[in-house]
Amino acid sequence: MTTGTSGSPGVLDLPVGSTERLLALLDGRRLSPAQRRIGQFLIDHLGEVVFMSSVDLAERVGVSQPSVTRFAAALGFSGYPALRDALKGIVLGTVGDSPEEARRNEFQAAIAAEQANLEVLHRLVATPDRLIEAGRVLAECDPLVVLGLRLSLPVAQYFTYSAQRVHPDVRLISLAGSSASDALLQAHQAGASWIVAFLMPRYAEEALDVLDYARELGMKVALITDNPLVPFATAADIMLPAGVGSRLVFDSHAAPMVLASLLVQAIADAAPERAQARLEAYEALSEARDYYRS
Template sequence: MPSPQQARAQASAITSGKAGPDAEMSPTAQLRALFDRPRLSPGQRRIAQYLIEHIAEAAFLSITDLADRVGVSQPSVTRFASAVGFSGYPALREKLQSITLGTRAGGPAEEIRANELQAAVDAEIGNLENLRRDLADADRVIEVGRRLSASTPLTVLGLRISVSLAEYFAYAARRIHPDVRLVTRGGSVAYDALLQSREAGGTWVLAFSMPRHAQETLTAVRVARSAGLKVALITDLALGPLVDEADVSFAIGTGSRLVFDSYAAPGVMCAALLQAMTDADPERTQARLDEYEHVADEHQFFLRD
C-alpha cells in the first residue's frame, strides 16, 4: 500500500492547458502585464513596483500623494504614465481603479475584523486568491518543473530570511530528485557551490528572495548566470534587478501585516513546483519514494499514527 505521500504524488498530477477566455487574472498579474516595458527608467520601475505592491490604496491617490509615497517628482509620475501607454496620470489612475474595483465587485461582503491577527490572515487569503488566478494557466509551472527535474545536480538557493523556504523545498525535492544541493550562505561559499554545481553538470538554480531582499542574493544569482546556470526565481517582486537577472520568475505575494512576514502563498508555490517535478519523471519519483519508505520503515524515522 502506498504511503500518503506516494498516493498524493500519484493523484495530484498537474493538468496542462491554457486558461479559458473567462479566466480572471489577478490584479498583480494585470499590472505586471501593463508595466512590462523594457525601457522603463529606474525611477519609473520604482513607481511600477509601488503600484503593484499597493494597488488597492494607490489606485485612489492623487498625483502629488503618489509622487510623495514613491519619492519622485510629479513630472516623473506623468512621464511614467506616458511610458506605459496612457495620455496622462488621470487615465492611468482610471485604469488602476477599474482593476482594483473589478476584484471587489460581486465579492462577499467584507467581514468585520476583530483584530490585527485576523486582518493578517485575510491578507494571506488575498495572496492565495491571487496565486490561484495566476495558476489558471499551469503550463509555465509544468515547464519549469520539468527543467528543474532534469537538472542534475539541482541547486536551491536561499539566503537570510529566505533560508526557510529554500530548506523546505530542498528537503522535499530530495525525496524525488537524486542530487539536490542547498545553498544558504552567501559570499564565496555560495560562489563555490554554484560553480561546483555547474561543473558537475547542473543546469538550473531555484532561488528564493523574500523581503528584505539581500544584496548577496542578487550577487549569487549573477554568479550563477555567469557560470552558465539558468535561474528560476520565487520572490514577491514583479520588477527590479533580481527579476531582470532571472531566466524565469514567479511573483508571489507575502503577508506583511505583522512584524515578520508570512509565506502562505510562496509555500503553495513551492508545493506546485515540487508537484511539477514529480510529474516530469513519474517513474523516478515512484522508485525514489518507494526506496525512502523502505529506509524510513527500517530505521523507524517516524512515529506510527
C-alpha cells in the first residue's frame, strides 16, 4: 500500500488511467442529483473512497446511506461493497478497461464466495457426528415439523419435499402468526418433539416467535442458519451452520441447500429400511401416474 502525495495514511496513489476507468463506469448512467454528487466525490477522492464504508461515504458527501446503495445499483452493482471492490481494482490497476468486465468480475467473485461457503461446510461434515445425530433424532420424531419463512422458505420447502419421501409425516410451517401457532400445537399434540428451523438472513422476527412457542411446548430445535454466533443460537438443541452468499442483490443459498440435502440423507440413513420402502412406493406411484418424462 502506498500513500497519496499528501503523505497521509489511507490514501492510495492512483495509477495512470484510473480516472478514465472510473468515468467509464459512470458514462451513460442516468443519475439523480445526489448520485451525481457521489460520482463527483469519487472522481475527486478515489484514493480515499476505497477505504470508506457506505456510511462514511454518505457522511463525507452529505447524502443518506441508502443514496450510496442506490448509486451502486445505478452503476450495475449489487451493492456498495461490490462497487468498492471494483474501485479498489481501478486504484490497483487490476480491473479491465470496461464497466462490463468489472461487473463480470463481480459475478465471478459471487461464485467464489459460494465456493468458500461450501468449503467451510465440507470441513464441518469432515466430522459428521453432529449431522448423524441430527438425522437419528429427526428420523424418530413423528410428525416432524419444519419452519421456513420469507427468504428462508425455498430451502425449507426443498428439505420438506425431500424428507417427505423418506419420513412418514413432515409438516411445513410457511406462514407466521396464529396459523403457525395452530399448526405447531396440532403437530405437538400428534407427537412432534422436534422442529427443524431454517433461519437465513434477514432473520424474520416472526420466525423467532414460532421458535419461542415451540420451546414453550417443550419441543427441541434443530437450527440451520448461516452463523453459529447468531443471537438466537441459544434456542437450538442442534446447530448446523451453512454460510450464505451476500455479494448479490439477494443472498444466495448454495451451502444451505447442500446442508438440507445432507440432513435428508442422514434421516434416511437413520431408518434405511423405512426410507427404502417409501422410496420404492413413491417410484411405483410416479410410474403409474406418469409424473415424469423419460
